[in-house]
Amino acid sequence: MAAPRIAVIGAGLMGHGLAQVFALGGHEVTIYDAVDASLKTVKERISTNLRDLGDDPRAVERVRPTGDLKDCVREAHYVVEAVSEDLPLKQKLFAEIEAHVRADTILASNTSVIPITDIMGGLKRRERALGTHWWNPPYLVPLVEVIGTEWTSPATIDWTMELHSAVGKTPAHVKKDVPGFIGNRLQHALWREAIALVEHGICDAETVDTVIKAAFGRRLAVLGPLENADMVGTDLTLAIHKTVLPAIESRPGPSPYLDKLVKDGKLGFKSGEGFRTWTPAQQQALRARVLQHLKKARESDAATDDHPGRST
Numbered sequence: 001m002a003a004p005r006i007a008v009i010g011a012g013l014m015g016h017g018l019a020q021v022f023a024l025g026g027h028e029v030t031i032y033d034a035v036d037a038s039l040k041t042v043k044e045r046i047s048t049n050l051r052d053l054g055d056d057p058r059a060v061e062r063v064r065p066t067g068d069l070k071d072c073v074r075e076a077h078y079v080v081e082a083v084s085e086d087l088p089l090k091q092k093l094f095a096e097i098e099a100h101v102r103a104d105t106i107l108a109s110n111t112s113v114i115p116i117t118d119i120m121g122g123l124k125r126r127e128r129a130l131g132t133h134w135w136n137p138p139y140l141v142p143l144v145e146v147i148g149t150e151w152t153s154p155a156t157i158d159w160t161m162e163l164h165s166a167v168g169k170t171p172a173h174v175k176k177d178v179p180g181f182i183g184n185r186l187q188h189a190l191w192r193e194a195i196a197l198v199e200h201g202i203c204d205a206e207t208v209d210t211v212i213k214a215a216f217g218r219r220l221a222v223l224g225p226l227e228n229a230d231m232v233g234t235d236l237t238l239a240i241h242k243t244v245l246p247a248i249e250s251r252p253g254p255s256p257y258l259d260k261l262v263k264d265g266k267l268g269f270k271s272g273e274g275f276r277t278w279t280p281a282q283q284q285a286l287r288a289r290v291l292q293h294l295k296k297a298r299e300s301d302a303a304t305d306d307h308p309g310r311s312t
């Protein structure tokens, strides 16, 4: 059977990367954007990435940009939306998309934080709608969280998980449509404590990051926290939690320290100062370091035929 046809809505940072992954996986991809400049540059951006990663440059030939939404989705088996993070915009687009697609086309949103229930609630056939949360850059970070709502059918989840596995991603099923899904809940639990350590004068921002990068951060890519808990013993984990959990940050809202940074215009890279100060050269160096690290991880996965998430 031919690979399912994919339609990507939004050709920005995430949308062009999603199109690239599906095209490289052998799918015919149509991509739509309301902004002409995004559409005009999308194939060139994908080509540049493919060359840079040493991937088959011919994959871009399977990508067809179009400025007509109906044309983009009409023949698709799967539509994934990656437009700006704006609920009314996403709701309006999905209502329009649903009017043009086949009866069995699966509809997905790549929203970062908006509940899938809110985006898809107005659809006529909600059982074929779900969330797929990719991470940036989509062609280097393996995870895709697959989020079902109370209406999503098990067949829709299974089909979407398989679609992403087949193009080399690591899909993870999120069984309830909760804010932050899984990845961002975990990530921001860590960030809350990281900010609290600085707020309470226990260390400075650079030290927080050094401690993570030079300690458990080294292991995290191959040893998840629950594997780690089993490794050291659940009894030891319980004993540690009895001492540590009452002492760590548990406030339900953002830190006043973070709030003040924002109020003072200390916005991080974009203003040159956030938790730390950043020259343009330092910003560029850090970005390059992250990209290099992700590329090496991908090469290492490919060399060992490994798949993140595989524990044995």
Ligand SMILES: NC(=O)c1ccc[n+]([C@@H]2O[C@H](COP(=O)([O-])OP(=O)(O)OC[C@H]3O[C@@H](n4cnc5c(N)ncnc54)[C@H](O)[C@@H]3O)[C@@H](O)[C@H]2O)c1
Pocket (backbone or CB within 6 Å): 009, 010, 011, 012, 013, 014, 015, 032, 033, 034, 035, 038, 081, 082, 083, 084, 085, 086, 089, 110, 111, 112, 113, 133, 134, 135, 136
């Ligand atoms: N950037 C990330 O790290 C990241 C990670 C995961 C998920 N996401 C989510 O992915 C989605 C896209 O994010 P992004 O970073 O690619 O944003 P982006 O600003 O780079 O791209 C958004 C694209 O949507 C297009 N657009 C705006 N209105 C439109 C309309 N009415 N019809 C068609 N296209 C329209 C814009 O022209 C732009 O090309 C958002 O929901 C975001 O929250 C982002």
